[in-house]
Structure formats: structure tokens, C-alpha cells
Amino acid sequence: MHEVVVTGYGVFTAFGPGVSALRRGVFSGTPAFAEVNRFDSSRYRAHYAAEYSVGALSQLTVLRSCVKEALSCSGQDGAGAPVLLGTSGDHTSNVEFWRAHAARNDDEENDSAGAGVMHSLPGLLPELIGEEFNFGRPRLAFVNACVAATNAIAYGAHLISIGKAQSVICGGAFVVNEDVFAKFDSGRALTTEALMRPFSRGRKGLLHGDGAAILVLESAEHAWRRGAAPLGIVRGWGLAADAHHPVQPHPAGRGLAAAARAALRVAGVSADEVGYVNAHGTGTPRNDPAEALALRQIFGDRAGRVPVSSTKSTTGHMLEATGAVEAVITLLALADGLLPPTAGFVDADPDCPVDCVPLRARPAPVSIALSLNAAFGGANAALVLGAPPSR
Template identity: 55%
Template sequence: MSAVITGFGVFTAFGPGADALRAGVFAGKPGFAPVTRFDTSPFRGGHAAEYPGADPALPRVPSQWDVLLACGRSALGMAGLSDAERAPLLLGSQGDFTAVNRYWRAEAAGTALPSADELSVSVPGALADRLGETLGLGPRRVTFTNACVASATAVAQAAALVAAGRADVVVCAGAYVVDEEFFAKFDSGRAFASDGVVRPFARDRSGLLLGDGAAALVVESEEHARGRGAQALARVLGWGYSNDAFHLARPHPEGAGMASAIGRALERARVRPEQLGYVNAHGTGTPANDVAETRALRAALGTAAAGTPVSSTKSMTGHMLEASGIVEAVITLLALTDGILPPTANLDERDPECDLDYVANEPRAARIRRALSVNAAFGGANTALVLERP
């Protein structure tokens, strides 16, 4: 059975909804600014892509719970699903650490601690269970915690369930909201761009920056969608997974694992490399990742790699950790439906070892039929998704 996307909800530092993405990511505007959510004076870095809390739909600084619930409701509403009580929920998240961060501050200050109920959503499985219950979804609820490929894994598994006939409808989601705990971890690992600018594939790139992000997708069988008169926004044609088995934090220098995941996704989709019109790259802006990813694309796409537009939207959204895969899937879907390729911002002088067409600095009009979205994670994990415009 063919798996199609019939609804989505999305949130980034630019705000909730597709129009916020169009005004930010698709206009080539980086969302980075000095962090105001917590005190960054103990850290080396001080910038992130934070949502300021200005939209009526999300008027305050949000938690993971806030954005997951908003995105889930938006996805179900767009899909026209009023009854999804049998739909499984697949979530990519390490848990909502909002209350945990409050706990440590309160304990240090000797003030009232958050309740056990508030703290429970820091457990990834409990967050999925609460979200599924609130959205009225089925009892099958799974959380993937495999770092920056977590929500891409959720999308792939949703498509696999539908393709195997094990579910008519699946809701998948992912979220990360910039918080002090994970900011401190990346800062201590010296992963942040030294000047507060993310420059994927550029000669002078110096690291990544974090960003707020969340999305939810309704994935269902094409037959089920047609039967209830729902519009298919995109097909999930193929998906692939792999592991470099090389290093805990660094990618394989030749991109072997990512190339394998891409090859499996293309094979499952029955798509030849030259039939791809765009690649949404993982593109973190770190020295090791960008070269390895370029080599992976060349290995997987062969001679077609040189003519395939590629961009890193993390140059504008920041790295959304577990949410990256599903938010970037929505960005890829919009590229397919809008006929606009988002650019790679801040790419003024390309690294000689990064020699592909990275859609530098300005969006590009392009009517494409199929696109690839790839992600990688600590532990050597890789995912690849092939989407098609119906």
C-alpha cells in the first residue's frame, strides 16, 4: 500500500505553521539571536534560534508539550480526521525537560518543587502516552530516542506500518525546544559556531547552533485517504536506515552509512538518482559532517549528484535535535508543493571539499516531483526519506 501525508502541523523559531516557514526558511532568513530563555553567562556559546512567544496560537515561551499538542491538533485538523482513536502515535523525543530544569533551579533556591505529574513528561514514553491520550489516538504509542534521527525514524516507521497494512492511519511527531540542559551539553562539547552564525558547507564554518522545532504528520494509506475524500499532500515513497559503526560522535569520513541509507530509500521508492529534484541535507555546519555528507551524496547519487540541488535549512532553523527529521520532512514537502527550494544561508565561500549545488543564500524556483531528506545522529545513525508530490 502507498503511504501518503494528509496533514501536518509545524513549529520553528519563526513561529507556528507553514507560512512562518515560508517567511523565514524559504526567504533565506536565519533565525539566530542571543539566547534570552536562560542565563548563558556560564557558557562559551550564547546564540540559538529561539521562538520569542509572539504568535496568538503560542503566546508564550513554549515547552515541548505545548508545541507537540499544537502541531498534533493542526495535523489532525488539516487531515480532516475527527476520529483517530485507532491511530498509533510514533514520537521522536528525549522527553520534555521543562519541569526538570525548574526542579534543579527550585531545589537550589529552596522553593517549591514541580509535582511528580509535571515531571513525568520528562520520561519519553510518558510524553507519548500523554500526547496520544490528549489527541484521542490509539493505544499503540512509541517514542524513539535515537538522537537527531528520532523523528525521521518515526516518519519512516509510520510509512512502514501503512505499507505493510498494519495501520490505516498513523500520527508521527517530534519536538525539541532549546533548553539549558542540552545547551550546556553541546556547549561543553564545543559544538557551537564560535560567532553565532551557522555556515553549512562553507570554508569558514565553525559549528552548529540549536533551534526550537516541532512537527506532526498524519500518514495514511492512499486507499484510506481516497475513501474518505482526503487530499494527499505528498507520498512517502521510500525510507532507509543505517549505522556507520565508526565513532560515537563523528560520521564515517566517506559518509558510508549515510550513502547506504540513501541507497536503501531509493531502492524502496524505485527511484533513480537522476529522478530526484532536491535534497534537504542534514548540513549541521560542523567541519566533519559537511564533508562526509557531501561524499555520501556523491557515493549514493553517482553522476546525478552534481546536478541535484542540495540545501541545509539548519542554516536558518538551527539544529532541532530529535525534531530535525520531521520538521525537515515538512520543509521538503513544502518545497515540492510550492515549487521553491530553500537556500543554504551564509554560504559565501564554499569549502573546496564540498562541491555540490548548495542553493547558496537565495531561494530558487524549481518545479520538482521527488525529493530526498536525510539526517544523521550521534552513534552513527542515519535516515533517508524520499517524498513525492502526487
């Protein structure tokens, strides 16, 4: 098995393009939420999101930015590398299609609408990115909602670990859009407040956020051979399904615990060696207690002492991109020796007995961290990430 290292990353969030903007926003505990200005939210219960407010955005636009930053950081061009992306497609094209469909009067408009649908297909995004940057194959889209980017990273790490690839480009993208916003709002998953409050008493739901991240994964041998300095290690990965409910997590967090245990087995480390957890932490009434119980299964009596923060409290929930952005945040925490805070915290909830690093970042030398994500349909995923290695 080949050791998998991260040699580059690029990121885009509501804080702006680039890792520096992400570090300033997340580690200062500054939430990026404001009233939605990308579409009219007056018809909905919720009115807030973490949007990047400068110019028009598409998943392709933000991914281009992230790929360029990641390749520059890595010191290579990525030519021939597989590209694996978490995405559900460009929902802006979906909306444009239905508007054109409703307004069309002739075949010409119908043809135009059909072209818009093609641009919404998830599989088109890795293909376009692959062609533009001369990446190789496979070029895959992972569409399983909030674990999509985590799955892309896990699959990329697996390809490298078994010798099927020396380098992989992986990540995900999501841009706040009315289509998805309306669905979450109708399901009452969104809070009506301008803040998310993960693990806090009185939490009312999540908020969406713009996000994209690209990670360059390599075998350690390949990285050292070309003189690259790794930024961290992907030590383990695990996937699990609890099949409990279409949209609710298993109340005991069984699937999330199973994914974490699988990731620890692949990593060859014990739960006692984990010093930080970047939680899924959606701030919803059902997710946070279930995740707290999952942490109890993973860490036993240490569960209340291991630092656990939800960085969605600053970035918002970035859906298909969230696992990639949170992997970058976790790698920054390991490299900097600084744990990101959980913003919006008001009061401890006895149903969520975790050390959630409330409100302020915390200095802490940590060498191994766990990043957790869960999704509709009972999908769960976990990454074990390690601090930058010494040669």
C-alpha cells in the same frame, strides 16, 4: 504494499506557529537566530539560538499546536491512530528537578522533585498526546537524537505499507533548553557566530532551534476513500548505522549513503530520479564533508549538480524534531516548485563540492526529493518524498 501519503501537517519553529510562518522564514532565507533569552548563556562559549520568543514553551505545548493544525489540514480527527514521536523528554523538568533537589529541606520538596522527573520521561509525551486527542496505540517515543523524528515517520510509513494501520500520527519536538545547550557547548559543537554556514568555507558549527512537527500519514486508498487530497507521498525510507564513533560521522559518509540507498530501494526509484536533497547540513567541520562524500556515493557524477540545501541554516538544528520539520519543508518544496536556500553561505569549500542553493530560493519543478538526517552514535536515516499525486 500500500502507498503512503501525507494528508496533513502542522509545524512550530522559531518563525512562529504554523506552516505559513515556516514557509515565509525558510524560503526567504531568513535565519531565525538571536541571542539566547530563555536562560543565561554568559557562562558559555556560544550565545545564540533560534528561539520562539513569545511566552513559555514546552514540548507538550508546541505539539498540541502542531497536532491541531495537522488534523485540521488532514480533515480528520485521527481517532484510534498510532502516535509516534521523536523526543528526548522535557529537559526543563530535568533542570527543575535538580534545582529542587539542591534546595530541598524536607520530604515534601523531595516528592515534588520526583514528580518533575516523571514529566521528563520521553515516553510520557506520546502518552499525554494520545490521551488528549484520543489517538490509538502503539504510542511510542523515538529517542535516537537527530534521526528520532525521521525514524518515527519511517516506522509509521512501514506500519501503513504492510497494512497494520490506515492512519498514523507521527513527528517530533525539541525546545531549546540550557541542559542540552550546555552539553553541545562543552563539546564545542556550537558556533560562536550568530549564523550557521553549512557547506561553506569557514563554517564553525551548529546552533539549536525550537521546532516541532506532526505529519498525518495514511494509506492512499484510505485517503481517497474519504475524499482527502494528499499533500505528498512517503515513497521510501531507510535506516543505517556506521558504528564509527560516539559523536563523529563516518568520514566517508558510509552510513548516510547506506540509509539513502535503502530508502531508494524501498521507493523503487533510482538516484537519477531525485531532483533535490534536504541535507543534514549541520555546518560543522566534520559533518559537511562527510555528507558531501555520501552524496558522491549516492549520485556519482551527478553529485555536484543535484540541488542540496541545509534548511538548518534558517531554523537551527532542532535535534529530535529536525527530521519531521525538514520533511514538511521538503514537501512544501515539492508542492511549490521552489527549493529552499542555504543561508549564511560565504565561500565554496573544495571539501564540500555540492550545489547548496546558496542564499536565495530557486524555482525548480521537482517530483522526487531525498531528506537526510544523521545522529550521534552513527545513526543515519533517509526519506524519499514525492510530490502530491494525481488521482
